[in-house]
Amino acid sequence: MKERKGACFALVALIFLVMASVWQATPVEACYGPHITADIDRNEVNINEPVIVTGQICPAEPNVTVRVTFTRPDYTWIDRWVIPDPETGEFTVTQELDMAGYWNIFPIRGHICDRLYANVTDPKDPLAPLPRPELPGYKPNISLVTVAAISISVGAVAATTGRKNKTRNISSLRLFVQIGFIFILFFGMFIDHRVVPVPAEQITPHEYLIINNVLGVSMPDGFPIPLFGCYYPCGKIATCALWELQTYIYPFWDVGHGWGVDYVSTGAMRLVVLFGSIILLSVVLGKFFCGWLCPFGLYQDLISRFRKALKIKYRTFSDRFNERFHQLGYVILALLIILSVIFGSQALFGTQLVSGTEKGGFIYNYFAAPFCQVCPMKPLCVLLQTSVGLMRPEWLTEATTGDFYQLGFYLTSLNLFVLGLVTVSAFLYRRIWCRLCPLGALIALFNRFQPFKRVSGIRLEKEEEKCTKCGVCKRVCPTQVTEVYEAKGGDVTASNCLLCLRCVEMCPYEEALNLKVAGKTVLKSRNWLES
Ligand code: SF4
Numbered sequence: 158m159k160e161r162k163g164a165c166f167a168l169v170a171l172i173f174l175v176m177a178s179v180w181q182a183t184p185v186e187a188c189y190g191p192h193i194t195a196d197i198d199r200n201e202v203n204i205n206e207p208v209i210v211t212g213q214i215c216p217a218e219p220n221v222t223v224r225v226t227f228t229r230p231d232y233t234w235i236d237r238w239v240i241p242d243p244e245t246g247e248f249t250v251t252q253e254l255d256m257a258g259y260w261n262i263f264p265i266r267g268h269i270c271d272r273l274y275a276n277v278t279d280p281k282d283p284l285a286p287l288p289r290p291e292l293p294g295y296k297p298n299i300s301l302v303t304v305a306a307i308s309i310s311v312g313a314v315a316a317t318t319g320r321k322n323k324t325r326n327i328s329s330l331r332l333f334v335q336i337g338f339i340f341i342l343f344f345g346m347f348i349d350h351r352v353v354p355v356p357a358e359q360i361t362p363h364e365y366l367i368i369n370n371v372l373g374v375s376m377p378d379g380f381p382i383p384l385f386g387c388y389y390p391c392g393k394i395a396t397c398a399l400w401e402l403q404t405y406i407y408p409f410w411d412v413g414h415g416w417g418v419d420y421v422s423t424g425a426m427r428l429v430v431l432f433g434s435i436i437l438l439s440v441v442l443g444k445f446f447c448g449w450l451c452p453f454g455l456y457q458d459l460i461s462r463f464r465k466a467l468k469i470k471y472r473t474f475s476d477r478f479n480e481r482f483h484q485l486g487y488v489i490l491a492l493l494i495i496l497s498v499i500f501g502s503q504a505l506f507g508t509q510l511v512s513g514t515e516k517g518g519f520i521y522n523y524f525a526a527p528f529c530q531v532c533p534m535k536p537l538c539v540l541l542q543t544s545v546g547l548m549r550p551e552w553l554t555e556a557t558t559g560d561f562y563q564l565g566f567y568l569t570s571l572n573l574f575v576l577g578l579v580t581v582s583a584f585l586y587r588r589i590w591c592r593l594c595p596l597g598a599l600i601a602l603f604n605r606f607q608p609f610k611r612v613s614g615i616r617l618e619k620e621e622e623k624c625t626k627c628g629v630c631k632r633v634c635p636t637q638v639t640e641v642y643e644a645k646g647g648d649v650t651a652s653n654c655l656l657c658l659r660c661v662e663m664c665p666y667e668e669a670l671n672l673k674v675a676g677k678t679v680l681k682s683r684n685w686l687e688s
């Protein structure tokens with residue numbers, strides 16, 4: 158009953174905050190906060206021909222200067238400064254493009270910018286090799302390397318010490334893997350981005366270095382992964398599948414460029430690749446990602462460790478409520494897809510179902526990727542990265558519709574509210590977010606339901622005759638899975654099981670619980686009471 162009241166209170170507070178934010182951010186005389194939108198007269202142009210960039214700032218103000226940066230394919234650039242019309246905010250810039258290849262064009266006001274492009278060809282020599290950006294040699298980010306070395310050493314010491322304790326050795330190893338994986342996931346953080354001579358508002362230099370120079374391919378988003386490898390912070394080598402799922406439907410169904418991405422394929426083709434990767438990874442590894450690799454899982458585990466250190470006991474939901482709560486993940490997943498389809502209706506069906514979805518519109522600027530506007534991982538990542546100097550603080554505050562409590566791009570009031578709520582809740586309830594996480598639900602769809610379940614490569618199995626019904630597995634499970642305890646035997650992997658293996662580690666009966674990978678037992682419970 159108490160938990161229902163808590164959940165209702167949180168829901169009402171969230172709805173209130175959404176309404177307050179949307180109300181605050183409602184367009185006033187077609188201008189809903191500081192923004193800049195622009196267009197270019199053509200995207201395909203011959204060398205030394207001019208292009209015309211027209212745009213508008215909002216609100217229109219006297220004595221405001223707009224900078225339009227034309228970035229050449231070799232990453233040198235031309236800055237043009239223009240004063241918009243004080244009444245309408247409109248501006249126009251004409252510029253000749255003097256190098257063959259792909260140009261990025263950024264109309265910038267303060268720290269807010271739009272992004273355009275032009276593809277320049279040289280008709281006299283159309284097959285000439287295109288210029289490559291000239292970048293200085295890599296320099297490591299010493300402070301980050303130090304932080305990583307310390308964190309991994311602490312993890313290694315914990316894992317080694319933990320090995321002596323039979324009820325903690327898997328958990329200690331898991332902590333070590335979780336910490337180490339963060340540095341792999343955000344590998345670009347190790348490169349000192351200040352050495353890259355690009356305009357301030359250019360794509361994040363880390364991504365450029367990693368994607369083009371290290372991987373050698375044009376992978377604007379990184380590989381889709383079924384964990385919160387958030388799209389928004391810097392230096393990622395892979396990207397959250399939820400971001401791709403939403404944005405490939407809207408706004409990038411048929412648009413190739415914008416927001417620092419540059420696609421050569423259609424939205425449908427990218428969705429096929431996305432689902433192909435997610436299905437493959439989910440079938441082969443299931444929720445192993447959640448138990449062992451997801452940074453947001455680690456965040457919740459650290460909160461639980463902190464609670465434990467304070468000797469405060471965790472709380473539990475009733476089994477019935479926990480089951481319903483878990484089902485919310487599927488509802489959120491369905492909602493984010495439905496909203497993206499509604500927003501993308503113009504490109505998908507040729508009819509705009511809601512206004513503001515056109516380029517530069519309110520929804521385009523602030524509600525594209527709707528789940529990301531409430532996701533708790535985004536503020537956690539960008540705040541952490543900003544605090545260590547990897548992201549510009551202005552990105553958090555200035556690219557918004559106005560005041561802090563309104564909607565923004567890198568940090569929204571809703572994101573912060575959800576992060577705060579999840580943080581407090583995770584202190585009381587273990588892995589609370591994972592019980593309703595839509596990404597976890599996406600993995601479960603392709604692993605725990607037929608026909609995928611039948612071919613799942615990883616599963617938890619129970620030998621009924623060796624289980625004494627002691628109930629340890631049920632008590633130690635961070636997401637309160639009941640199947641391991643209640644099921645008669647065989648495959649007991651539940652859709653909300655994170656494969657953290659805490660139950661296998663704690664089960665005191667020899668081979669009662671076993672982890673099977675491709676049909677082979679790789680881990681089994683041990684009688685740690687008598688050894
Ligand atoms: S905000 Fe959340 S859902 Fe969006 S990309 Fe980041 S982790 Fe994924």
Ligand code: SF4
Pocket residue numbers: 383384385446447448451452453454590591592594595596597598
């Ligand atoms: S369920 Fe938990 S561990 Fe899995 S993706 Fe979601 S937040 Fe990460």
Ligand code: SF4
Pocket residue numbers: 617630633634635636637638641653654655656657658659660661
């Ligand atoms: S059932 Fe076992 S492996 Fe799954 S989440 Fe619970 S404790 Fe972890």
